[in-house]
Amino acid sequence: MPAYFGYLIEVSICLLVFYSFYQLVLRQRTFFGLNRLYLVFGLLLSFLIPVLKISIFQGPSGGMLTQLLHPMVFEPETDFFQPQNSNAHATQLNFPILLAVVYFAGIIILFSKLLFSILRIVRIRKQAETYRMGRIIVVKTEATVPFSFFNLIFLPKTESNPLIIEHEMAHIKQFHWFDLTITEMAALLLWFNPFVVLYKNSLKLQHEYLADSSVIKNSHEMENYLGCLLNRIQAVSYGGLISHFYCKTFKKRIVMITKNKTSVSYLGMYLLALPLVAFLLFAFTTHKSNVVTSTTNQTLVDNGDDIPSIYPVDFKKVTSISGYGERINPLYKNKEFHYAVDLALPEGESVMATAKGVVLEVSFDDRQGNYVVIKHSEEYTTVYTKLKSAQIKVGDVVDKGQQIGFVGSTGISTGPHLHYVVQKNGAKVNPQDYFPK
Numbered sequence: 001m002p003a004y005f006g007y008l009i010e011v012s013i014c015l016l017v018f019y020s021f022y023q024l025v026l027r028q029r030t031f032f033g034l035n036r037l038y039l040v041f042g043l044l045l046s047f048l049i050p051v052l053k054i055s056i057f058q059g060p061s062g063g064m065l066t067q068l069l070h071p072m073v074f075e076p077e078t079d080f081f082q083p084q085n086s087n088a089h090a091t092q093l094n095f096p097i098l099l100a101v102v103y104f105a106g107i108i109i110l111f112s113k114l115l116f117s118i119l120r121i122v123r124i125r126k127q128a129e130t131y132r133m134g135r136i137i138v139v140k141t142e143a144t145v146p147f148s149f150f151n152l153i154f155l156p157k158t159e160s161n162p163l164i165i166e167h168e169m170a171h172i173k174q175f176h177w178f179d180l181t182i183t184e185m186a187a188l189l190l191w192f193n194p195f196v197v198l199y200k201n202s203l204k205l206q207h208e209y210l211a212d213s214s215v216i217k218n219s220h221e222m223e224n225y226l227g228c229l230l231n232r233i234q235a236v237s238y239g240g241l242i243s244h245f246y247c248k249t250f251k252k253r254i255v256m257i258t259k260n261k262t263s264v265s266y267l268g269m270y271l272l273a274l275p276l277v278a279f280l281l282f283a284f285t286t287h288k289s290n291v292v293t294s295t296t297n298q299t300l301v302d303n304g305d306d307i308p309s310i311y312p313v314d315f316k317k318v319t320s321i322s323g324y325g326e327r328i329n330p331l332y333k334n335k336e337f338h339y340a341v342d343l344a345l346p347e348g349e350s351v352m353a354t355a356k357g358v359v360l361e362v363s364f365d366d367r368q369g370n371y372v373v374i375k376h377s378e379e380y381t382t383v384y385t386k387l388k389s390a391q392i393k394v395g396d397v398v399d400k401g402q403q404i405g406f407v408g409s410t411g412i413s414t415g416p417h418l419h420y421v422v423q424k425n426g427a428k429v430n431p432q433d434y435f436p437k
Helices: 002-025 031-050 064-069 095-126 162-173 176-189 194-219 223-236 238-260 263-284
Strands: 129-133 138-140 145-151 152-156 321-322 327-329 337-339 339-342 350-352 357-365 371-377 381-388 401-405 417-424 426-427
Touching: 002 031, 002 095, 002 152, 002 176, 002 194, 002 263, 031 176, 031 194, 031 263, 095 138, 095 152, 095 176, 145 162, 145 176, 152 162, 152 223, 162 176, 162 194, 162 223, 176 194, 176 426, 194 223, 223 238, 371 401
Parallel strands: 138 152
Antiparallel strands: 129 138, 145 152, 321 339, 327 337, 339 417, 350 401, 357 371, 371 381, 381 401, 381 417, 417 426
């Protein structure tokens, strides 16, 4: 499964955690500005936390949720003892590709819908009468509901209530369009997550509370403003399904306008968001041991020693081989291609470089365990995973047959073995083609 699906799942979990805290603790409080900031930063942090690597939150085995959700960095692990499918022409449903097609189709459909709605607003703007109120443009339309769009206020031609105009101006002056822009982008990327819609609606409701408060504070006409809202409820109450949605929103706004202000002592509850963020950082931070990309400029001489041509372990001690080709995944029970050779042998046995090269990476991955990447030439690279430990470091030049580590069972593994990959010109090829004949 592509890595971005695992990332989007982690983002969705973060979003759900932030939304749940808002619903349980903050939703009924009259600190509308703080609620807005919480929801905006919660949305941004949901996308940021899964990719943050902060050392104080790293453990020897990685983030606890990352272990469950982290996508495969290389290819899915397969059981050695699954028989190889020799039918290379067998057809199968490629679930990851199908999932990607559905996901991006959803993004395209929603983006098209959003684009058409923006174009419709632009068309209305061009065809309507307009006038300026400072930097704000008022557009008189045939619509029945007033709304704002960036620095534009769209008003029905029959609407002249200054309280409504001031309400829409508050949206613009408080830059609510910025929040709506990022929530729309999040809704596109997470269209499969129903909570993103609830999250967006909650943020919009805080915008309405803020605009209502601004009108009442500046005009001191609470009764007239409440009457305006009540008239609006009556105006939309006969509009079928849509009218019920707006009616519910107006009722919430009236309740919040007339509600006693939340005590200042309750502000301390917002500090609980800090351990919430710390928990998510700890949950998703993946531990990496010595993750370094080699910056060495050493050049290897092409004398034949840089082509993988020996066994990476003592082949006499190998007890089982899982070869390159199609397998039955023991977890998902579906066919998939295995781009490596798994060599099962006792833990602690030596692992050797199969050609001369430069060590590019010595690292740890939650699924692949300890692994080593060696670049042999512009053409060949080899990868050795599941190691118990490594004996070399990034930047080392190793010779063919030199010991680089020990067989282990780290990461997700069915037993001690070496997971061995050969790449030629960036493509994974059959390692058995490079074993001694």
